[in-house]
Amino acid sequence: MTTFNKAFAGARTQVTGAPAADISTMDQLITEASAADVRSASEAEAKYRRWISCLSHEVRNPLTLIYSSLQILEKDYPCVKASPLWEQTKSDVQYLIRLLKDSSAVTREYQPRFTEFSLQEFFQELTVSVQPLLDEHRIQLDNRVARSDADDAVPELFICADRERLKEALTNLLVNAVDALSSLSDSDSRQICLDAGLADSAGRTVFLHVKDNGPGIPDEYLDTLFDPFITHKSNGTGLGLSIVRNIAGLHGGTVSVRTSTAPADSFTDFCLCIPSGSVIPPRSVL
Numbered sequence: 001m002t003t004f005n006k007a008f009a010g011a012r013t014q015v016t017g018a019p020a021a022d023i024s025t026m027d028q029l030i031t032e033a034s035a036a037d038v039r040s041a042s043e044a045e046a047k048y049r050r051w052i053s054c055l056s057h058e059v060r061n062p063l064t065l066i067y068s069s070l071q072i073l074e075k076d077y078p079c080v081k082a083s084p085l086w087e088q089t090k091s092d093v094q095y096l097i098r099l100l101k102d103s104s105a106v107t108r109e110y111q112p113r114f115t116e117f118s119l120q121e122f123f124q125e126l127t128v129s130v131q132p133l134l135d136e137h138r139i140q141l142d143n144r145v146a147r148s149d150a151d152d153a154v155p156e157l158f159i160c161a162d163r164e165r166l167k168e169a170l171t172n173l174l175v176n177a178v179d180a181l182s183s184l185s186d187s188d189s190r191q192i193c194l195d196a197g198l199a200d201s202a203g204r205t206v207f208l209h210v211k212d213n214g215p216g217i218p219d220e221y222l223d224t225l226f227d228p229f230i231t232h233k234s235n236g237t238g239l240g241l242s243i244v245r246n247i248a249g250l251h252g253g254t255v256s257v258r259t260s261t262a263p264a265d266s267f268t269d270f271c272l273c274i275p276s277g278s279v280i281p282p283r284s285v286l
Helices: 003-015 020-076 078-082 084-107 119-136 163-181 240-250
Strands: 114-118 140-147 156-162 191-198 206-212 254-260 267-274 279-283
Touching: 020 078, 020 084, 078 084, 114 119, 119 140, 119 156, 119 163, 119 191, 156 163, 156 191, 163 191, 163 206, 163 240, 163 267, 240 254, 240 267
Parallel strands: 140 191
Antiparallel strands: 114 156, 156 279, 191 206, 206 267, 254 267
């Protein structure tokens, strides 16, 4: 019997045959028991998250060493590459390392470090970091920072956010977009748009879009899109979008998706929306 049920049973015993006014005693006990259950559940979840994070870290370290040993073996004994199992073994170890890294990230309890920075400069940094991947798959990336209610570009838009976590979220979305575009034929145009701006006239909410012109996401995938360990990619861990959702929540924001699989106009558009209090009003460039 749970704490709540025990308290509820005890409360019923106390008020049996008591005046109607004493019903408030039962209500109080139920409320206190319910609060205790919530605290207990929160503490259990926190312990679970710490355990998973520690386990992922401890297992990932020796796996990383194993992968390094495989690379050394390949260099010293090139003949091992002739085995059909060699590349598969390396791929399996890499997958496990990525899975453990993502598991640790999705369960870690972050202490956000909010700093003020320019979105234009942030986008430039992000573009540089993913440019090799874009070049490999012949993808064009356009980025812009603009007002939501006008076509005028904002001279400089500053945001107060956890820069590293925000970069992690957008990188995950960009990698997903690259994966989606990789399924297109060589003759198709492959484009990603990284877009940001103010979502309201007061300038207190910012949106960040990652949109690609890939094949889109089937309707049957949408309900579980952000659920952990659910993936429809052959090399996916199913944790990337869960991490994005957690990072959005870290900022008190949300993540949403619009998509279409129509052959003439297919696309996927993920949007991070960071609410009031995280945005610094636009500044003029001197």
